[in-house]
Amino acid sequence: MEFSAGQEPTKARRTDTSATGEPVPRTRREAARWLLTSAVVTLAPLITASRPHPTPEEGTGTPFDETYLGRRIRGAPVTLGGPAASAVEWRVTVDGRPLHLMRRADGSWLSMVDHYGWYRTPLEATRAAVDELGPRGQLRDLAPGPLHGGHPHREAQHGVRA
Numbered sequence: 685m686e687f688s689a690g691q692e693p694t695k696a697r698r699t700d701t702s703a704t705g706e707p708v709p710r711t712r713r714e715a716a717r718w719l720l721t722s723a724v725v726t727l728a729p730l731i732t733a734s735r736p737h738p739t740p741e742e743g744t745g746t747p748f749d750e751t752y753l754g755r756r757i758r759g760a761p762v763t764l765g766g767p768a769a770s771a772v773e774w775r776v777t778v779d780g781r782p783l784h785l786m787r788r789a790d791g792s793w794l795s796m797v798d799h800y801g802w803y804r805t806p807l808e809a810t811r812a813a814v815d816e817l818g819p820r821g822q823l824r825d826l827a828p829g830p831l832h833g834g835h836p837h838r839e840a841q842h843g844v845r846a
Contacts, residue, residue, distance in 0.1 A: 745772065748807050755779055755814050759806050774806045778814060781823040785809055797823070 747760040759776035776783045776795075784796045785806050792802040797813035817823070 746807075748810075752811050752814050754819070755817075757807075757810050757814060759785075759810055761806075776806060776810050778810065778817070778823055783810060783813055783823055 745761050747758075749756075749758045751757075755778055757776070757778050759774055761772045762775050764773055772787075774785045776785055785793055786795075787793055788802060790802075792804060793806050793809040794800075794802055795809045795813040798809070798816045801812055803809040803812055
């Protein structure tokens, strides 16, 4: 800033010219915003292309039945009815016990045993669950209803009246 006696201080700003030829002031905040926006626009396609995208050739819809590390693993896709006929759920078992798989928004899969990892196919997710269970671990059978068909806050089970 420059100061002169009896005059207002003048600010040093960068200016660009608009289409009409008038100077347009630019601040550091606007320049940073412009740089960030251009970086995002430039890098977004590269980041998207680097993420794994399962394809049908990778076997995401292929049933499997094999022995992996001494465990019998089986899985088959089950098409869900309704308006989204392309939606697919998997029925997977490890030694005859059900293993729940979920599909993530990016198309990868995770299991309830190893829910922090993601895998390209249901087979990979099932193998990772077997690895996580170890040689002696077993999946638990799920009850048909919530807590064996009863309400979780029943008086008979807790001895509490609400």
